[in-house]
Amino acid sequence: MLETPPSAAHPHRWARKRATLPAVLAVAALLVPAVASASAAPANPPIPAGRQSAAGAPRHHGPKPTVVLVHGAFADSSSWNGVITRLEHDGYPVIAAANPLRGLDSDSAYVSSILSTIPGPVILVGHSYGGAVITNAAVGHANVKALVYIAAFAPDQGESALGLTGMNPGSQLGAALVVRPYSVTGGGGEDGYVDQTKFRAVFAADVPASTADLMAAEQRPVALAALQGASGVPAWKTIPSWYLVAGANQAIPAATEKFMAKRAGAHTVVVPNASHAVMVSHPDRAEDLIVEAADATG
Known part of the structure; x- marks a missing residue:
């Protein structure tokens, strides 16, 4: 496993107005995982033309794979805005899928249906709970060339986000969970939200307060059943994977991130x-990391 220090490789940073962030939840004495996402970092210079990957290798040349980005709980596709801007600058087609956040099986089936509409190669990327979704959605899709986990769950068969969250100490999300019942035609259930007053401290400590406040207000809830859903046979057993470990992660403990990355045989980097x-x-x-995966599998 390769660990890299915090990046100084790219001086650019882009500002975003809005974003949302995933989270983890607790039921009774258990911590329930979740996923957060959000907007881009504060104002930064534009992306320089012709830049190279962190490893110094030239960017992918020729026809590029489609990058499919899957957000996590308490988030929406705008959480990828800063990444999308950079990918499109480098010539990658991008689809930021709308993860329904209703149940692991149904969410994975939805993303799988999107993959079926893409004729060429795909790099499939998930953040937090979105990692559990891509682990299942990629199964059976020969066009998915790589899985990229960004501070994400990479469950094995039978595991849930809830179970993985409690594997190691360190998650601060249990006390931040707000549960609200919901009803829809034909049924209902319970949704999990993150207490807005705790959102930044738990999920986005290195994001400006004004941006984190927007994330907290705009968060999409996740059905608690989704975080308890058991994963199927994982796609990472047959598809090469990459993993970005967030070293100060207060949602999924870094020790758990590293465990999942090592188990999957993922090419791993750490942002301490x-x-x-x-x-x-x-x-x-x-x-x-997404471009590295594209270069390695293209």
């Missing part, structure tokens, strides 16, 4: 001081 919202605070590091 990054919060769970690492793709918001360090969109360059997230994009670098």
Whole structure:
């Protein structure tokens, strides 16, 4: 496993107005995982033309794979804005899928249906709970060339986000969970939200307060059943994987991130001081790892 220090490779940073962030939840004495996402980091210079990957290798040349980004709980696709800007600058087609956040099986089936509409190669990327979704959605899709986990769950068969969250101490999300019942035609259940007053401290400590406040207000809830859903046979057993560890993650403990990355045989980088919202605070590091996966499998 390769660990890298915090990036100084790219001086650029882009500002975003809005974003959302994933989270983890607790039921009774258990901590329930979740996923956070959000907007881009504060104002930064534009992306320099012709830049290279963090490893110094030239960027992918020729036809590029489609990058499919899957957000996590308490988030929406705008959480990828900083990453999308960089990928599109480098010529990658991007689809930021709208993760329904209703149940692991149904969410994975939805993303799988999107993959079926893409004729060429795909790099499939997930953040937090979105990692559990891509682990299942990629199964059976020969066009998925790589899985990229950004501070994400990478469950094995039978595991849930809830179970993995409690594997190691360190998650601060249990006390931040707010549960609200919901009803829809034909049924209902319970949704999990993150207490807005605790959102930044738990999920986005390295994101500006004004941006974190927007994330907290705009968060999408996750059905608690989704975080308890048991994963199927994992795609990472047959598809090469990459993993970005957020070293200061207060949602999924870094020890758990590293365990999942090692188990999956993932090419791994560590951003030591990054919060769970690492793709918001360090969109360059997230994009670098995606491009590395594209270069290695193209």
